[in-house]
Amino acid sequence: MSQKKIRNMEEFAAVSGISRPTLSKYFNDPDSVRKSTRQRVEDALLHYDYRPNFYAMNQNRRTTRNIGIVVPYLADPFFTEIGRAVEVKCIEAGYSPILLSSHGNPDQENDNLEALRALKPAGVLLAPLGRASDKGAITKFSTEVPLVLFDANIEDTGEAFVGTDNFQSVDLMVEYLCRSGQPPCFFEMKSPSNPNANKRRQAYFESMARQGHEAHVFQAEGEGWDFEEIGSAEGGQLLIDNAFPTNTVLCSNHRLAIGMLETAYKKDIKVGLEPDASMRIAGHDDHPFSKFTCPPLTTISQDYAAIADRAVSTLFGIIESDSKPATRKESLFDGKLVMRDSA
Amino acid sequence: MSQKKIRNMEEFAAVSGISRPTLSKYFNDPDSVRKSTRQRVEDALLHYDYRPNFYAMNQNRRTTRNIGIVVPYLADPFFTEIGRAVEVKCIEAGYSPILLSSHGNPDQENDNLEALRALKPAGVLLAPLGRASDKGAITKFSTEVPLVLFDANIEDTGEAFVGTDNFQSVDLMVEYLCRSGQPPCFFEMKSPSNPNANKRRQAYFESMARQGHEAHVFQAEGEGWDFEEIGSAEGGQLLIDNAFPTNTVLCSNHRLAIGMLETAYKKDIKVGLEPDASMRIAGHDDHPFSKFTCPPLTTISQDYAAIADRAVSTLFGIIESDSKPATRKESLFDGKLVMRDSA
């Protein structure tokens, strides 16, 4: 590596003996120049410390190679995982992902989109907050930037949606729970911000009807994203009060289940499959910590890899064809039953 | 909001009746223009949809108002929390944070720094991987960009370090454990990548000597960032084998403790303070899920807010004075004992 500092593409052209327009082509797409030329550029890059000015590169572009990724809540390991999966896919495809969290706050979600707009991204992958999202703002954003939603759907918004088929996954769980013991009650938030929650309740009703059982839904009053707290306090109280008509509870998401398990443990309510257990508790979504609850949580795992892959490839399809699809496509993947010890 | 699209600052100057250089000043620092002028600009902004071109703005700047934040592992809620705290502080100070995760990989850490270099950030806050970090690369980076390390220290690298005083926090925990029962054994990774681990071991030795007890250190062979797995497998085996000479174990970090608790639960080894419990297990660091283990984990909580605040204000001090401090400053904050039920 030469000590000489290269200040711009002009200078790099001089020392490398390759014309500036050709270098420009190379940096925008190495495959757009002849193989021998590519090799000469790459040899020169080994000898001289030069990188194109990121800002100058992008200022005259209508769009860049940046991809925005917005998740509702990065402190939730579920979104960290799926965010990371998407991030990796973008890098593999030669794009630069920018991961942003809305911190559970619709204003922050709008701020994130606004910040991304200034970056002229090639496209954006958005896992919206849901009910709390500013649908108008997202729709407007979608007219300017190719937008694919994932995890949580908002009707008619964005070019496509990729997520899990809650009807399949909940049915799978209900079917398993009914087959292996008493039919489940359903525990959820009263005003769920995430639209998946509504689908899951609906799926629970349908599935219970299909199995010929009566449905029992219990709703927690709490608001916000502190699901473990809510599960622990309100779900726990229901356990203590013996309010559930069966010994089995299906929680609308993993975090409610984790909170509920905590209270069960504290109050010596034995949960699990063993003969001396008095309750079974199941969750939905899986989660890196689900296997470390006591007992380990039986739950549904979403197919992160498939969702990430489809979301990204759908977005790249739109970007590369430079045309929005005629119809908005929804891709739903099956969840898998993860049988642990809690149900 | 007028329908007219404003394409650049020139046009916005025309419609708002404010000269372009003044607008430029305003966008770089609203306080640098007279109050009445500021008001006029802001009124105009309500009527016209204009934002300066982010790329054109930054291309001629030596540095931007971007702050890079690099954490070793975003899937660990500890780093998500501290990363977020730092992020918020940056926003409050009018900077744009860019949060990147190294995914436990030194190459990714270097890639992150390299990517940040291209963004000409005003400064970078780095929580390094530790032992695995490429010290040379980080030191070199530090000559180009103001760099403050947090969480994990690397000697003589960066302008400052902000973290927790492991000697204080471990002493606090050891003192508590000795006072309330049998003196603790220490459980850690054999080759910890995080330098805090070494400090904690040292602190454990010193603290035990001070209390007049013999030290007992147990090390897990596992590598990588899958601490829960390692704690569960290797720590769990030690529990099963009854290998600990006392009934109390202090784990070098929360995640090892979580894994260990999992195995204890599975093997019906009762952990906690109650008379029928056979072991006490404590952790270090706290963690959003520490309170949901069974039993809830007694641990040390780091002062996120103070660490974030100091790290950010130190960096901004360097940025705004435009001069590196003569001596590298290390700020250590006290940990707090969080007494739950596991020890």
Next chain:
DNA sequence: CAAATAAGTTTACGCGCGTAAATTTTTATT
């Protein structure tokens, strides 16, 4: 081997903004 095509070079311009210098207008001070 000549013709056709692909790839690279030379030249030139413009993007949107930062910023400096000279000048004019506004505000503060006495």
Next chain:
DNA sequence: AATAAAAATTTACGCGCGTAAACTTATTTG
């Protein structure tokens, strides 16, 4: 009201790169 100081305006240039047009050189094809 006169003067000084502060702020805004006018004018002008340059940053680093994208990119178009005209031209030259290298490679492929029949």
